[in-house]
Amino acid sequence: MAVDHYEVLGVARDASSDEIRKAYRRLARELHPDVNKDEGAEDRFKQVTHAYEVLSDAQSRQRYDRGGDEQGGFGPFGDIFETFFGGGGQTRGPRSRTERGQDALLRVEVDLTEVIFGTTTTLEIDTAVVCDSCQGSCCAPGTQPRTCDICQGSGQVQRTVRSLLGNMVTQSPCGSCRGFGSVIDQPCPSCAGQGRVRSSQSLEVEIPAGIETGQRIHMAGAGEVGHGGGPAGDLYLEIQVRAHETFERHGDDLVATIDVDLVDAILGAEATIDALDGPVDITIRPGVQSEDVLTIKGRGVTKLRGAGRGDLKLPVHVVTPSKLGGKEIDLVKKLREIRKPHPPTLKANQSGTFQRLRERFFGA
Template sequence: GGFGGGFGGSSRRSYVEPGRDLRYQVEITLEEAATGVEKTIKYKRNGKCPSCNGSGAEAGSSMKTCPKCNGRGYVEVTQRTILGNMVSQSECSECHGKGEIPEKKCKTCGGTGITKETVEKKIKIPAGIEDGQKLRLDGMGEASENGGPNGDLYIVIRVKDHAIFERRGMDIYCEIPIKFTTAALGGEVEIPTLKGKKNMKIPAGTQTGKMFRMRGEGIQALRGSMVGDEIIQVVVETPIDLNENQQKLLRAFEESLKDKNYKKHKTWLDKVKSFFK
């Protein structure tokens, strides 16, 4: 009786310890994170012994009350403290909290009810998952030593760094160099996306650092149907290693330009002038 009684008058503990949880790391690409992917995982765990179905008893033999804890599943430990003797309970090491042990131990698992096993399983990784997020697979962890439920398996997702794109939540960001003639005259440039190549129009007079947004070319939300965008930042490249003739052509072109062709430069010069007055 008393507190240890549990239900139905039995003096055995009503709580059984589940098996240990396991962690498994899966590495995926940014493309796979954007669309979702199926992966096969393979891992070792303590599983339920197939010979005795986890009971620990040899086939045909029965279970008997554990002599160490008299079937309670726990033992009482008395410790001396400044406040007097303290009694605490700990799981019985003989029966692992079951309260009973096999009369004849199973030869396969030595009476533990547990054997090592390799598990292979296909898992679905949803679109929109982020680096460091975890998926939980119920009951895919280790078997319990006292007939309790299996632990869980936690899949930790690692998204590899991408050569071209940087992920910012649901959006992806990409920096693209363009020729200074394209920036001045306008034109079309080829843009990489997660789904393949696309052409994008660059308007005449585009400045370096200008951002363009391609709608719906980002990553799908983990929950819901929203899709992010691809943000492109253009960097205007100045030509280098010009030969004499090219330099002459460029100087002649430069001399033909007026203040109105360089609005920022003109405004800046005016600011500097007024600052030094």
């Protein structure tokens, strides 16, 4: 037969929330298993508590009044009582002394010349390594942990807490062994029972060609060793490429302005310049203008994730001589007479030469 929750609590069907709460408290104190040892008292206590759970919630009470929850079964609430009154919960094992080490981040500066083809460098880093004396056991040499006599090696202790709903059994880490299940009476003096020590280590690192400022190199297992000699974390190297006094990098291209004498700009010339990776032969065509760009294919930076190299781009700056000798002035005057150049004319205002070059070749 269906159980009438109102009848179980001894209240009218139109009872207020306050009346239901008072009725439950009175019956709970009377029927609590710690107080009432009569046969059937515990079952009645469960029934009273379930009735209160249904009627104390407005939505649950409305469903019940419309005909829902008429069986009076305990449902999932009964599972909670099983835990409270002797049912089994999950038992956690002892905590491990071995933990994974932390990851580390290290900033590494490299020269632009080293980025063209990549390089190998040796870094000195301060990190945590396994203690040589105890080999990560945390114990003094010749000793070992003993089983905790409080939790008997489980790492957990149980406590019974009295509540309105009955005796609740809780689990918490053992305070004597801090949840490890064992106690180290004689910690290793070299590492103070940590299983690891700080040490300066040399680390050989391969810097890949084409890497840029802000990019990181991931070195798995090269970070700090964990507590108890646990596995090492990872090391991340964040790259910072030093600025060069002559060349700038734009993607995989190298850029540097080249000064060309006025005579060479008029007549053209052959020249050799020193690029970052050695001498480069260039040809200056006759009539070259400022803002023209000489491009030397394949003499830029090696591509990080691809084949080949970028280009070397040389924006031209035609240099007008400011001091001329008498003969030079006479020759220039003759040239003007022959050429009869157009008079200076105005043009729309423009930004600086290098800025125009940047916008032209590399975007605004």
